[in-house]
Amino acid sequence: MSHTVHDQKALLTRVRRIAGQAAALEKALEQGSECSAVLQQIAAIRGAVNGLMAQVLEGHVREHLGAENATPQQRQEDIEVVLTVLRSYLK
Numbered sequence: 001m002s003h004t005v006h007d008q009k010a011l012l013t014r015v016r017r018i019a020g021q022a023a024a025l026e027k028a029l030e031q032g033s034e035c036s037a038v039l040q041q042i043a044a045i046r047g048a049v050n051g052l053m054a055q056v057l058e059g060h061v062r063e064h065l066g067a068e069n070a071t072p073q074q075r076q077e078d079i080e081v082v083l084t085v086l087r088s089y090l091k
Contacts (some may be wrong), residue, residue, distance in 0.1 A: 003059030014052045021045045053089060057082070 004011060025041040064070065064078040 001065060003063045004056065007059060011056065014048065018048045018052065019075060
């Protein structure tokens with residue numbers, strides 16, 4: 001079973017929290033809120049996305065790279081996947 005399926009409830013909770021934060025940001029912008037409140041909301045969203053990324057990435061590394069039955073070729077392919085995602089995420 002995939003770690004994203006195993007952790008589905010927790011991951012969906014995080015995603016829904018992020019969606020709520022994004023909706024609050026949109027509302028703040030529409031209402032002309034102070035820039036400090038807008039910046040604080042953006043920082044909160046970024047932190048939430050980073051937490052989600054860390055949780056999914058950790059599960060991926062543990063399940064795929066840490067799998068006892070993974071072949072060296074499978075590990076290398078998974079390393080490339082992780083590195084590609086990290087490069088994209090860190091841009």
